[in-house]
Amino acid sequence: MNNLKHTLWSGGWDSSFRVLQLLISAGEPMQPYYVYDHRRKSTSYEIEAIRRIIAGLQKEFPRAAALLQPVKIVNKSRLKKDAQTRQWYEELNRLYTLGIQYEWFARLSRQYGISDLELGIVRHTEEEIPQFNLDLERNIREVEDQYRLIDQPVLHGLRLFxxxxxxxxxxxxxxxxxxxxxxxxxxxLALSWYCYHPGKNGIPCGECKPCQIARISGYDHHFQPYSHKPVRKFHFPRFKKEGLLNLSP
Ligand SMILES: [Zn+2]
Incomplete structure (x- = not known):
């Protein structure tokens, strides 16, 4: 499948929207990647969200579901170190305090030979746009319906993207x-998950960064106690490099 899209899927609002949009609306085949970080407390919730969204797709949009490849889980601890992405990341991080996940994603794209990995960075309103997003947007061009980094970004470190x-x-x-x-x-989409520190009853904490963003953005998941809570904890072997997501809970 040479028109296969490669999409990072965290189980959150933005990437889940893109997955559903591609499959249901655009009708394009897609390979999703979930980057596994063993330190992340919300992993089981994110995986549960992905499983539920796929189950819903299969039931209600079977033709769209058939376009979805099995979710590839990539263990970030097993990605090879890469001096070049590290240098780009550090250059940006000195300016913006950038999330380390962008460095993992860049390493993934290089090590898996993907030149068009879809990343869910969204638009901000003019009043609240972080400087990093502003500078990134200034260095992006639209070519054949794709938004990509320009060839010579003003900041060398933006080549991370x-x-x-x-x-x-x-x-x-x-x-x-x-x-x-x-x-x-x-x-x-409302089955997606965002909070880093879900409470015991499975309700978002309301205080972490994604929760704050959710409050500002006001998007609606219809949370009820336990409504998004995983059936069981997700385990991925610490030293395994990658695997395919098993869809049974
Ligand atoms: Zn939270």
């Missing part, structure tokens, strides 16, 4: 909700 596409960079979280409603998959 040279293997990425930014399919939702013109969307706010609210825009995604509106489009999902229009296309009939909002209830699947």
């Amino acid at each position: 040279e293997n990425f596409c930014f399919p939702v960079i013109r969307y706010s979280k609210d825009d995604m909700g509106t489009e999902a409603r229009k296309l009939g998959f909002h209830h699947l």
Whole structure:
């Protein structure tokens, strides 16, 4: 499949929107990647969200579900170290305090030979746009319906993003909700997960960064106690490099 899209899927709102949009609306085949970090407390919730969204797809949108390849889980601890991505990352991190996950994603794209890995960076309103997003947007061009880094970014470190596409960079979280409603998959999008520190009853903590963003953006998951709580804890062998997500809970 040479038109296969490669998409990072964390189980969150932005990447889940992109997965559903590609499969249901664009009807394009897709290979999703979930990057596993053993230190992350919300992993089981994210995996549960992915499983539930796929189950919903298979039931309600079987033709779209058939376009989805098994989710590839990539263990970030087993990605090879890469001096070049480290240098780019450090250059950016000195300026912006950038999440380390972007360095993992860049290493993944290089080590898996993917030159168009879809990353869910979204649009911010003018009042709240972080400087990093502003500078990134200034160095992105649209070519054949894809948003990509320009060839000579002003900041050398932005080359960290040279293997990425930014399919939702013109969307706010609210825009995604509106489009999902229009296309009939909002209830699947509402199965997504964002909080880093879910409480015992499975309700988001309300305090971590994604929770704060969720409050500002006001997107609706219809949370109830235990409504998004995983059936069981997700385990991935610490020293395994990659694997395919088993869909049974
Ligand atoms: Zn939270």
